[in-house]
Amino acid sequence: SAAAPLLRVTGLRVAYGGIQAVKGISLDVAAGELVSLIGANGAGKTTTLKAITGSLAAAGGDIEFLGRSIRGQGPWELVKQGLVMVPEGRGMFTRMTITENLQMGAFVRRDADVAADIDRVFSIFPRLKERRNQLAGTMSGGEQQMLAMGRGLMARPKLLLLDEPSMGLSPLMVDKIFEVVGDIHAQGTTILLVEQNASRALELASRGYVMESGEVTMGGAADDLLHDPKVRAAYLGE
Numbered sequence: 001s002a003a004a005p006l007l008r009v010t011g012l013r014v015a016y017g018g019i020q021a022v023k024g025i026s027l028d029v030a031a032g033e034l035v036s037l038i039g040a041n042g043a044g045k046t047t048t049l050k051a052i053t054g055s056l057a058a059a060g061g062d063i064e065f066l067g068r069s070i071r072g073q074g075p076w077e078l079v080k081q082g083l084v085m086v087p088e089g090r091g092m093f094t095r096m097t098i099t100e101n102l103q104m105g106a107f108v109r110r111d112a113d114v115a116a117d118i119d120r121v122f123s124i125f126p127r128l129k130e131r132r133n134q135l136a137g138t139m140s141g142g143e144q145q146m147l148a149m150g151r152g153l154m155a156r157p158k159l160l161l162l163d164e165p166s167m168g169l170s171p172l173m174v175d176k177i178f179e180v181v182g183d184i185h186a187q188g189t190t191i192l193l194v195e196q197n198a199s200r201a202l203e204l205a206s207r208g209y210v211m212e213s214g215e216v217t218m219g220g221a222a223d224d225l226l227h228d229p230k231v232r233a234a235y236l237g238e
């Protein structure tokens with residue numbers, strides 16, 4: 001049989017006070033995959049990512065990473081193990097330069113290869129290299145998204161969780177961001193991509209899941225989901 005998936009979520013439940021935002025979902029991501037999680041605003045996608053990465057406590061179910069349960073571990077411990085989330089809204093250190101923000105992304109690491117990794121990030125995002133001494137807070141939304149992804153890469157993720165990277169960006173910048181997500185995946189990083197832009201997210205992925213009101217209601221090959229009449233009606237504007 002196949003090796004254990006990199007990430008396996010089973011029966012995950014998350015609540016805010018008495019409100020169940022995630023109601024017992026299961027999903028998995030194998031090493032090397034790009035999996036997309038789509039669904040409407042408020043479906044519970046961000047909550048799911050936060051529970052996986054340890055910034056929200058699970059009320060039930062289990063989360064396994066690299067074959068071991070990680071439920072109850074905090075974000076810091078999980079980043080060290082290679083489970084890295086790039087949050088929606090980006091959270092840059094606005095009064096630090098681009099280079100300093102990237103260095104912060106490597107803070108959990110013990111090795112001395114930070115400069116080489118910054119060069120790799122600059123090769124993926126030439127715009128960041130041009131502006132490396134600029135303060136992060138003075139950059140455009142698209143540039144800040146690039147920096148957030150670059151900072152995530154600095155932690156050398158085994159699994160990169162991207163929360164709505166295309167949110168609020170111009171059409172040109174949306175194209176650029178999806179292109180780069182594809183490049184990062186092609187260079188060997190496993191990705192779980194949360195997006196409201198369902199068509200773009202499914203075009204890039206090999207598999208996908210659909211979330212509605214805290215539940216995973218569909219899952220399968222991205223191509224099948226792209227051609228599914230229910231998905232097309234609900235998420236692709238048909």
Ligand code: ATP
Nearest residue numbers: 016019021039040041042043044045046047048196
């Ligand atoms: P979005 O695209 O808006 O981020 P989402 O699919 O990521 O949507 P979540 O943000 O996970 O959805 O929200 C799931 C549900 O949990 C929603 O009903 C939302 O109102 C609720 N919720 C989210 N954060 C909180 C919070 N801090 N306190 C209470 N309820 C919350």
